[in-house]
Amino acid sequence: MALRALRSALFYLAFLGQTVILAIIVGTIGIIFGRTRIGLAIARYWGNANLFLLRILVGIRTEVTGIENLPPGGCIIASKHQSDWDVFAVLPHVERPAYIVKKELMRIPFFGWAARSLGCIEVDRKKGGDAIPSMLAEAKRELDAGARIIIFPEGTRRAPLAPPAYKYGLARMYSELGVPVVPVALNSGLFWGRNSLLLWPGTARAEFLPAIPPGLALEDFQKQLIDTIETKSNLLALEAIDEGLARPLTPALAERIAALKAGRNA
Secondary structure (H helix, E strand, O other): HHHHHHHHHHHHHHHHHHHHHHHHHHHHHHHHHOHHHHHHHHHHHHHHHHHHHHHHHHHHEEEEHHHHHHHOOOOOOEEOOOOOHHHHHHHHOOOOEEEEEEHHHHHOOOOHHEEEEEEEHHHHHHHHHHHHHHHHHHHHHHHHOOOOEEOOOOOOOOOOOOOOOOOHHHHHHHHOOOEEEEEEEEEEHOOEOOOOOOOEEEEEEEEEEEOOOOOOOHHHHHHHHHHHHHHHHHHHHHHHHHHHHOOOHHHHHHHHHHHHHHHHHH
């Protein structure tokens, strides 16, 4: 456990250190020149470097499949969210990403400036539904400029196998913007927990699933989105569990795993 804590600490040190340095560089470039190819190239380097650090320092390997399910043109990518790995894993596969980012992050000096120069879209979660019109307007501008919107529809990181808690912001975007939505399932929370400082070895997997075409009724879309992401995320979790987890199981996680296995056997 002591070695695991040391390796995790080394990762966080390298991760936070390079994030601060690169945010200063990209933020400064953004203030002076606005959006540039250099800024996006640095952002891609940041994502790939973090995946590399996760692999060599804590043993978290990355596997992303289903890239062929990304349609041509504008779309919304809706990903399950269990850890910061989710941001790094999706980034290399999207030519011009525009993340939906909470307002608090956009107010961090340099980091927020960098995020804005990369096309990130701000949302004030404290406003609830009142924040949606401005988010929609920004999202439409980014789509018109050739970007692909990336959103975590539950709004925050969730524990692995926890009951879903999807918001309706994405459903509103889907109805208003009229573009396909590509669900993304993953199992990263089994290796990088949202409230854990320890990172555990294993293969974190994400899968881009077939796009949901525009035109569904709001409630039909919401149900299909949740069913699609949750079913596949549970299967990816079972795959990792069957391979064997290095991490100790909390009582809550052990209970969820038992319930998931019981459902599979049934």
